[in-house]
Amino acid sequence: MQTLNIIGAGRLGKTLGRLWQQKGLFQLKSIFNRSYDSALAAVEFIGAGQAAESLESMAEADCWLISCSDGEIAVIAQRLSDKLTERNDVIAFHCSGALSSQVLEVLRPASIASAHPVHSFAEPLHSLDTLPGSSVALEGDSLAVSALENAFTALGCEILTIEAQHKSLYHAGSVIACNYLTALIDLSLRSFAAAGIERNSALKLLEPIVLQTAQNNMSLGPEKSLTGPIARGDLETVATQVENLASVDPQLALHYRQLGLACVELARRGQLSDESAASLIELLSEPMR
Structure with missing residues (x-):
């Protein structure tokens, strides 16, 4: 031995x-x-x-x-x-x-x-x-x-x-999926708190949908797992959420918009039309007032 x-x-x-x-x-x-x-x-x-x-x-x-x-x-x-x-x-x-x-x-x-x-x-x-x-x-x-x-x-x-030369890129992939997911949960909890929902209730609410989303991504891939207003091209809902988040926490609104742009690119590989994508990109790219 x-x-x-x-x-x-x-x-x-x-x-x-x-x-x-x-x-x-x-x-x-x-x-x-x-x-x-x-x-x-x-x-x-x-x-x-x-x-x-x-x-x-x-x-x-x-x-x-x-x-x-x-x-x-x-x-x-x-x-x-x-x-x-x-x-x-x-x-x-x-x-x-x-x-x-x-x-x-x-x-x-x-x-x-x-x-x-x-x-x-x-x-x-x-x-x-x-x-x-x-x-x-x-x-x-x-x-x-x-x-x-x-x-x-x-x-x-x-x-x-x-390969040794790819180690940093490999690790970045792990960081984005794991560490950034934790940061996303925290951002979500901050948004719920602004809506008057206390932490434990928010975690209980999130658990089944987060776990199901993770499972969907593993079995179906990101393109088929993305749901929500950006995947639907719902410009009005996205605009309202950006406005409301900005009124209570500009940092939350900034993160929402940056991540939203990534979602638009993902949604374009699915069913989102070029016209809807362009409108969403314009909205999410607007400078904060």
Whole structure:
């Protein structure tokens, strides 16, 4: 069984460490976090490994997972370079969605890779059950990619291989669909609040339609899933909503209009006529008064 060290065992690192430990895929050796107490907590959550007081005191391992924040990965790799360059059979990888494996170049001759699980690790205990079925985007050296493909497949994940130069564009797609969806829910709640509907009632109202919309998009695609006034070319309704939003919160109106323009382009790929599209674009593009 290969050994594994984890640097930065936060929500993602703890989840992967525990799942791989339970599956018998890796033997956990050392865990290093910003604080020794958090490393001890990670060891307790995973149920294996030893907390390390420093990077330099970590045990030797076959595989090194660097799961700290994006801005720290290059710094950690540099600090780790003396320790890893003594062996050419080591695998080092990170789980950043935005960065490619090239940020770990300093660790060669180790085999380097990036592995990004397309999953929200907001609550590790929940992720233990929900990670299976998620996709993992892999890129890097063939040895590392092959080993990680086996490791994530054993967890029930789907594997997607990409090129290093496309990593940022790939991650932007994830950000738009996931992070921006969260922002959209917040904008929706702000609009409901302006209408006098309290938060819990609004969330209860939104849940079935948001979940159904997401399901429609996954099964039918965006073109067939878009509904509402823009998809119908209902200029009067859109104009009224822009006006009312602007009267209570100009920022809400601005976001509505910007997103509305994206909806017009999507609706044009469906049933929206060129004439209706032109009218909507003119309305939504008008400068705020």
